[in-house]
Amino acid sequence: MSGILRSEEGFREALRKILDEELKISVPEFCDKTGLSPSTIYKILQEQREPNLRTIRAVIKGVRKLDANPGGEFIAVIASRPVLNKIEERMMRVGGRNVRVKEYPASTMEDAIIAAVKAERDGALALVCAPIVAPTVEQIVRIPVSVVVPRDSMVRAIEIAASKVL
Numbered sequence: 001m002s003g004i005l006r007s008e009e010g011f012r013e014a015l016r017k018i019l020d021e022e023l024k025i026s027v028p029e030f031c032d033k034t035g036l037s038p039s040t041i042y043k044i045l046q047e048q049r050e051p052n053l054r055t056i057r058a059v060i061k062g063v064r065k066l067d068a069n070p071g072g073e074f075i076a077v078i079a080s081r082p083v084l085n086k087i088e089e090r091m092m093r094v095g096g097r098n099v100r101v102k103e104y105p106a107s108t109m110e111d112a113i114i115a116a117v118k119a120e121r122d123g124a125l126a127l128v129c130a131p132i133v134a135p136t137v138e139q140i141v142r143i144p145v146s147v148v149v150p151r152d153s154m155v156r157a158i159e160i161a162a163s164k165v166l
Contacts, residue, residue, distance in 0.1 A: 034062030076119030
């Protein structure tokens with residue numbers, strides 16, 4: 001809403017940022033889930049049309065709907081910030097459908113457990129976490145838990161440590 005008030009292109013910029021960075025969803029997916037016309041949204045984003053009040057209300061209602069209820073359309077990844085920064089894809093094709101990857105940073109075991117509960121509440125389909133926290137998380141949440149075993153990076157870390165002492 002504040003984007004509309006900042007400048008004439010404020011709504012367009014705010015909408016683009018929300019779709020790309022916050023919802024991590026394409027225009028066709030957004031329109032499919034909200035019932036908005038893809039043509040209208042594309043015209044607004046390409047500066048070919050100024051949105052009217054009815055369209056602004058519909059977009060805001062759609063964003064609130066998707067933001068408040070992600071509908072279980074994402075996989076939660078619980079890890080430290082450096083690990084999360086290495087994730088390149090925010091949308092993955094799994095089993096013939098697009099699934100968002102949503103990050104939950106954690107720097108302690110407690111943070112990871114809290115993040116797992118939050119991810120489940122947010123509607124995650126499943127979650128990915130480190131093996132050290134997985135047994136505890138599996139007892140708390142009702143969604144599938146997948147364990148990440150960083151074999152290649154573990155071998156590389158051992159090599160680096162060995163090179164420092166040998």
